[in-house]
Amino acid sequence: xxxxxxxxxxxxxxxxxxxxxxxxxxxxxxxxxxxxxxxxxxxxxxxxxxxxxxxxxxxxxxxxxxxxxxxxxxxxxxxxxxxxxxxxxxxxxxxxxxxxxxxxxxxxxxxxxxxxxx
Numbered sequence: 001x002x003x004x005x006x007x008x009x010x011x012x013x014x015x016x017x018x019x020x021x022x023x024x025x026x027x028x029x030x031x032x033x034x035x036x037x038x039x040x041x042x043x044x045x046x047x048x049x050x051x052x053x054x055x056x057x058x059x060x061x062x063x064x065x066x067x068x069x070x071x072x073x074x075x076x077x078x079x080x081x082x083x084x085x086x087x088x089x090x091x092x093x094x095x096x097x098x099x100x101x102x103x104x105x106x107x108x109x110x111x112x113x114x115x116x117x118x
Contacts, residue, residue, distance in 0.1 A: 004060040004099035005067035041066025
């Protein structure tokens with residue numbers, strides 16, 4: 001039995017406009033977090049970035065159907081998504097995966113990441 005059903009959506013930042021990293025941070029904290037806090041079937045979502053390289057949303061759903069339904073809906077409009085508009089291009093990768101296990105350490109998850117946090 002697995003721990004969840006994941007989905008990775010990744011955009012390239014290699015040709016993105018200057019200042020896109022700050023714009024993505026503002027969008028995630030100001031808009032996107034609230035949107036995903038109420039998505040049915042979603043266990044959690046993380047947003048990851050390597051400035052000048054890539055920006056990624058990683059989703060973990062409780063059920064494969066929830067993940068697959070979200071993936072189909074997102075893929076259909078990926079080029080027009082908020083992330084694509086900010087970055088200036090469609091995602092370079094949309095990939096489902098299996099979550100084998102999740103270990104939460106004593107520090108637990110941090111809610112609301114800020115710029116420059118490790």
